[in-house]
Amino acid sequence: MRTLDAEQARLMRAHAQGISGLRGTSVPDVMDRAFAVQAQDASAAALGLRARAVDLTAGAVDRAANVERSVVRNWFMRGTLYLVSAADLHWLTALLGPVFLKLSARRYRELGLDDDALARAERLITSALAAEGPLTRAELAERLAGAGLDTRGQVPFHLVRRCALLGQICHGPTKDDGEATFVLLDDWLPAGGGPALDVESAAVELARRYLAAHAPAALEDFTTWSGLPAAMTRRAWRTLEAATESVACDVAGQRCALPAERIAETAEPALDVRLLPAYDNYLVGYRTRALSVAKSYERQVWPGGGQIRPTVMVDGLACATWSKQNRGRSVALTPFGELTDEVLAGVAAEEADIARFLGTGMVGPTESSDLRAN
Secondary structure (H helix, E strand, C coil), X not given: CEEECHHHHHHHHHHHHCCCCCCECCHHHHHHHHCEEECCCHHHHHHHHHHCECCCCXXXXXXXXXXXXXXXXXXCHHHCEEEEEHHHXXXXXXXXXXXXXXXXXXXXXXXXXXXHHHHHHHHHHHHHHHHHCCECHHHHHHHHHHCCCCCCCCHHHHHHHHHHHCCCEEECCCCCCCCCCEEEHHHHCCCCCCCCCCHHHHHHHHHHXXXXXXXXXXXXXXXXXXXXXXXXXXXXXXXXHHCCCEEEEEECCEEEEEEHHHCCCCCCCCCCEEEECCCCHHHHCCCCCCCCCCHHHHHHHCCECCECCCEEEECCEEEEEXXXXXXXXXXXXXXXXXXXXXXXXXXXXXXXXXXXXXXXXCCCCCCCCCCCEC
């Protein structure tokens, strides 16, 4: 069994996620490598694509999602929002939807939603979208309320999400003000796209794709990231091992796995600086944060309340958090310690690239003083 120290494992993970080494050249190129991009915040998801690509623009991301429809935002792993390739949407929904619908049953009851109310809401939402086209959650809530359903609090969110988990609807075009809309899935995407997989085969495919984008990783990492039942993830993991598609390795005393073709892979430090957005894949893809963020700085990245702050990564290791300033024209850093000139130069290059990506333009060199600590 190959043994990897923490630095080598971190470098290999960073390369697999596309946040160190070669960058992708397009949205599909990035998605092929990263598999899925965390997307609770749509603007953060776009910045996550930027961090893994060269010369990508926000306009290209918008075209991929809203015109070409090659990527789709919806509820997938852990029942949370991700951006995935359109070709992967159907089998992912068939695998994950039933799991999170079952887990949501108690919440539906707490909200006073019995089976009749859920079925009625499903009919109303799908009928409204069929008749009126893309609608926001607020607009769907108005239709539900108009039909006599209680739409207080989190009820509209759960009713919309339920329809998505059932494979009825997905996120559609984003409005000019950035608000999300929803559409009928069969209207938005061509029928029959992607592989048709039974549940067990889909779980194996998810494990395969997870390892390709996150390895070296442990079974516990895959279970945490996916949100699938442990028995299902264990069977999928063992299937890959039995087929010699994955091989075991030791990472700082923990049994992990690598795709078989990567068993001899090595990665060298390169001072590769990337500004990752809030909630980035790289920070939610594993059970623990030990390899990506030093324990003494965890609270700065995860301040509580479900937040994950934007981070500055150097070869996959966090050295600061950051925030946009001047409407995206510059960034402000909160370093964990003194940053070298080489790292600051990398941050400046990333700052310029974010401004280019957003189309906001850079501030002049005499105005940009935000690379100092806050």
